[in-house]
Amino acid sequence: xxxxxxxxxxxxxxxxxxxxxxxxxxxxxxxxxxxxxxxxxxxxxxxxxxxxxxxxxxxxxxxxxxxxxxxxxxxxxxxxxxxxxxxxxxxxxxxxxxxxxxxxxxxxxxxxxxxxxxxxxxxxxxxxxxxxxxxxxxxxxxxxxxxxxxxxxxxxxxxxxxxxxxxxxxxxxxxxxxxxxxxxxxxxxxxxxxxxxxxxxxxxxxxxxxxxxxxxxxxxxxxxxxxxxxxxxxxxxxxxxxxxxxxxxxxxxxxxxxxxxxxxxxxxxxxxxxxxxxxxxxxxxxxxxxxxxxxxxxxxxxxxxxxxxxxxxxxxxxxxxxxxxxxxxxxxxxxxxxxxxxxxxxxxxxxxxxxxxxxxxxxxxxxxxxxxxxxxxxxxxxxxxxxxxxxxxxxxxxxxxxxxxxxxxxxxxxxxxxxxxxxxxxxxxxxxxxxxxxxxxxxxxxxxxxxxxxxxxxxxxxxxxxxxxxxxxxxxxxxxxxxxxxxxxxxxxxxxxxxxxxxxxxxxxxxxxxxxxxxxxxxxx
Amino acid sequence: xxxxxxxxxxxxxxxxxxxxxxxxxxxxxxxxxxxxxxxxxxxxxxxxxxxxxxxxxxxxxxxxxxxxxxxxxxxxxxxxxxxxxxxxxxxxxxxxxxxxxxxxxxxxxxxxxxxxxxxxxxxxxxxxxxxxxxxxxxxxxxxxxxxxxxxxxxxxxxxxxxxxxxxxxxxxxxxxxxxxxxxxxxxxxxxxxxxxxxxxxxxxxxxxxxxx
Numbered sequence: 001x002x003x004x005x006x007x008x009x010x011x012x013x014x015x016x017x018x019x020x021x022x023x024x025x026x027x028x029x030x031x032x033x034x035x036x037x038x039x040x041x042x043x044x045x046x047x048x049x050x051x052x053x054x055x056x057x058x059x060x061x062x063x064x065x066x067x068x069x070x071x072x073x074x075x076x077x078x079x080x081x082x083x084x085x086x087x088x089x090x091x092x093x094x095x096x097x098x099x100x101x102x103x104x105x106x107x108x109x110x111x112x113x114x115x116x117x118x119x120x121x122x123x124x125x126x127x128x129x130x131x132x133x134x135x136x137x138x139x140x141x142x143x144x145x146x147x148x149x150x151x152x153x154x155x156x157x158x159x160x161x162x163x164x165x166x167x168x169x170x171x172x173x174x175x176x177x178x179x180x181x182x183x184x185x186x187x188x189x190x191x192x193x194x195x196x197x198x199x200x201x202x203x204x205x206x207x208x209x210x211x212x213x214x215x216x217x218x219x220x221x222x223x224x225x226x227x228x229x230x231x232x233x234x235x236x237x238x239x240x241x242x243x244x245x246x247x248x249x250x251x252x253x254x255x256x257x258x259x260x261x262x263x264x265x266x267x268x269x270x271x272x273x274x275x276x277x278x279x280x281x282x283x284x285x286x287x288x289x290x291x292x293x294x295x296x297x298x299x300x301x302x303x304x305x306x307x308x309x310x311x312x313x314x315x316x317x318x319x320x321x322x323x324x325x326x327x328x329x330x331x332x333x334x335x336x337x338x339x340x341x342x343x344x345x346x347x348x349x350x351x352x353x354x355x356x357x358x359x360x361x362x363x364x365x366x367x368x369x370x371x372x373x374x375x376x377x378x379x380x381x382x383x384x385x386x387x388x389x390x391x392x393x394x395x396x397x398x399x400x401x402x403x404x405x406x407x408x409x410x411x412x413x414x415x416x417x418x419x420x421x422x423x424x425x426x427x428x429x430x431x432x433x434x435x436x437x438x439x440x441x442x443x444x445x446x447x448x449x450x451x452x453x454x455x456x457x458x459x460x461x462x463x464x465x466x467x468x469x470x471x472x473x474x475x476x477x478x479x480x481x482x483x484x485x486x487x488x489x490x491x492x493x494x495x496x497x498x499x500x501x502x503x504x505x506x507x508x509x510x511x512x513x514x515x516x517x518x519x520x521x522x523x524x525x
Numbered sequence: 526x527x528x529x530x531x532x533x534x535x536x537x538x539x540x541x542x543x544x545x546x547x548x549x550x551x552x553x554x555x556x557x558x559x560x561x562x563x564x565x566x567x568x569x570x571x572x573x574x575x576x577x578x579x580x581x582x583x584x585x586x587x588x589x590x591x592x593x594x595x596x597x598x599x600x601x602x603x604x605x606x607x608x609x610x611x612x613x614x615x616x617x618x619x620x621x622x623x624x625x626x627x628x629x630x631x632x633x634x635x636x637x638x639x640x641x642x643x644x645x646x647x648x649x650x651x652x653x654x655x656x657x658x659x660x661x662x663x664x665x666x667x668x669x670x671x672x673x674x675x676x677x678x679x680x681x682x683x684x685x686x687x688x689x690x691x692x693x694x695x696x697x698x699x700x701x702x703x704x705x706x707x708x709x710x711x712x713x714x715x716x717x718x719x720x721x722x723x724x725x726x727x728x729x730x731x732x733x734x735x736x737x
Binding site: 110111114162165166167169170173174175196197200201203204205207208209211212215216230283286287 | 563567570576577581582673
C-alpha cells in the first residue's frame with residue numbers, strides 16, 4: 001500500500017528493531033509535514049539571502065565596469081529567478097506545508113512522501129542552480145555547460161515546487177473535517193488552494209520550455225534566447241502576480257487574529273482572492289503578441305481590483321475593532337504596499353502598451369523588472385509576517401519581536417528601493433547611466449539579503465527557544481489568540497483538543513466558536 | 526491512503542449562528558471511512574501540470590512550423606495510416622478504461638481485471654505503434670524539425686507510459702482488495718490520467734500529423 005499518511009512512532013519498524021535513527025536520518029527521512037515545512041522555510045530564507053546577495057554583486061560588477069543598469073545581465077536574471085523560486089515561493093510553500101494541514105484539522109498532509117520529495121528535490125536543484133551561476137551559467141550564461149546546468153536545475157525546482165503545491169491543494173480539498181465546506185476554509189488555506197493550480201500550470205508551461213531548450217539548443221546563446229522567449233514571462237505581469245496570492249490569505253487570517261473577530265463578508269473575500277488568482281494566470285502571454293493586446297491590458301489592470309477590494313475589507317475590519325499590533329500585522333500590511341508597487345508597474349506598462357509613442361514612452365523591460373522585484377519582495381515580506389504571526393505553531397515558541405521588526409523593516413526598505421530603481425528605469429525610457437543607480441541596486445539588494453538573514457536568525461532563535469505554553473507565552477499576554485484550528489494544539493488542553501476535533505465545524509472560525517461554546521460543554525460533561 | 530481517516534466532509538446544512546451545533550460529535554453522525562478522493566484530486570493536479578507542459582510544446586511546434594512554411598518536414602514522409610490507427614487505439618482504450626471504472630463501482634472484480642488488462646494491452650500497442658511510426662518517418666534529431674517533433678511526441682509517449690505504470694499499480698492494488706465500490710479512487714484516478722493522455726493525443730494527432 002502506498003504510504004500517504006505519516007507513520008506513527010509505534011509502527012516504525014526501525015524503532016521496533018531497536019535501531020534508533022540519527023538526527024540527520026530523521027530530518028531526511030521524515031514525512032511529518034511540520035518538519036518538512038520548517039526545513040523548507042529555513043532553507044528558503046538562507047537561499048533568499050544568497051540570491052539577493054548575488055544581485056548585489058551584480059550591481060557592484062556593473063558599477064566597476066562603469067556601465068548603465070543592464071537588465072539583460074545573466075547574473076541579474078539568475079538572481080531574480082533564484083529570489084522567486086528559492087526565496088519567495090519556497091518560503092510560502094514551506095509555510096503552507098506546515099500550516100495548511102493544521103488549519104483544516106488534519107494530522108498529516110496529503111501524500112507526505114511526495115511533500116518530502118518536493119523539499120529535497122527543490123533544495124538540491126536550488127543548490128545546483130546557485131553553483132551554476134559562478135560557472136557563467138545560471139540563466140543566460142555564456143558557457144554551455146553552466147547554462148545547461150542552470151536551466152535544468154531551474155526546471156527541476158519548478159517541478160519540485162509544483163509537487164509540493166499538489167500536496168497542499170489536495171490537503172485542502174480532501175482532508176477537511178466534517179462541516180468545513182470550502183466556504184469555511186481558513187483564508188491562508190483558501191489562498192493556497194487558489195495559488196496551487198496557478199503555480200502548477202505556470203510551471204508546467206515553463207518547464208516545457210526548459211525541456212525544449214535542453215533538447216534543441218546546442219549553444220549557450222540559444223539557451224539564453226529560449227529563456228528570454230519561453231520562460232522569462234513568468235517573472236512579469238500578469239504571471240508574476242501569482243506570488244502574492246498566498247499573501248492575501250495570510251493578511252486576512254492575521255487581521256482576524258489581531259482583531260480577535262471574524263472577517264465580515266467571508267465569501268466575498270474568498271471570491272476576491274479567487275479573482276486575483278484568475279488574473280494572475282499568465283501562461284497565455286508568453287508570445288510577444290500576447291503582451292500587446294487588449295486581454296493583456298485587461299488582466300494587468302483588473303488584477304488591481306481584488307487587491308483594492310480586499311484592502312477595503314481589511315480596513316473595515318480594522319476600523320471596527322482596534323487590532324493588537326504585532327510584527328505579523330505590520331509586516332503583512334507593508335507587504336500590500338509592495339504589492340501595490342508591483343501592480344502600479346503593471347498598470348504603467350499597460351498604459352504604455354495602449355499609448356506607446358503617443359502619450360507615453362516607457363521602457364517595458366524596466367517596468368517588467370519592477371513588477372518582478374516588487375512582487376517577490378511582497379511575497380517574501382508576507383512570508384516573514386506569516387512566520388512571525390504563526391511562530392508558536394510553526395516554530396513552537398513566540399518570536400523575538402525586535403528581530404522580526406528589524407527583518408520586516410529591512411525587507412520593506414530593500415524590496416521597496418530595489419523595485420523603485422527599476423520603476424525609474426522604466427519611466428525614464430532609457431538606460432540609467434549614472435553609477436549611482438548601480439550603487440542603489442547593490443545597496444538595496446544587500447538590505448534585502450540582510451532581511452532574509454534576520455528572518456533566518458529569528459527562525460533559528462525561536463525554534464531553539466522554549467515551547468510555548470498557552471498561559472505563559474508573550475502572544476497570549478498581548479491578547480492575540482488564534483481563531484482557527486491550527487492554534488488548537490498550542491492554546492487548548494489535550495482534552496479540549498479532542499473535543500474540538502470530534503465536533504462538526506460550524507463556521508470558518510472553529511476555535512472562536514469553541515471558546516464561546518466551551519463552557520457549557522464542560523458543564524455538561 | 527489512510528485507513529483510519531475520516532470521510533471527507535459532506536455538505537451538511539448547519540446554521541452558522543448556532544454555536545451549539547458544534548457540540549455534536551462528528552463521529553456519532555458520520556462513520557469512520559477511508560479518506561475519499563485524495564488520490565483523484567492529486568492526480569487531477571498532476572495531470573493539469575503535465576497537460577500544460579505538453580500543450581506548451583505543441584504550441585511551440587505549431588508556431589515554429591508556421592514560421593518555417595513549406596520547408597517544414599519537406600524531406601520526410603509521415604503516412605497517416607499509423608497516426609490514425611494510434612488514435613483509434615487510444616479511443617478504444619477510453620472505452621475499456623471506462624469499463625473498468627464502471628465495473629469497480631459495481632464490485633464486478635472479474636470485469637475490472639479484464640478491462641484493465643485490455644486497456645494495458647491497448648496502451649502497449651500504442652507504444653509499439655509509436656516506435657514503428659518514428660522509424661517509418663525517419664526524422665533525425667539533428668534536422669531542424671527533430672527536437673520539436675520528438676519533444677512533443679516522446680513527451681506524450683512518456684505520459685502514456687506513466688499512465689500504463691499507474692494503471693498496473695492500481696490493478697495490483699485492486700487485486701489486493703483495496704478498491705471496491707466503497708473506495709474506487711485508485712481506478713478513477715488512473716482513468717482521469719489516461720483520459721487526459723488520450724485527449725492530448727487527439728490534439729497531437731490533429732496538429733502534428735493531420736496538419737503536418
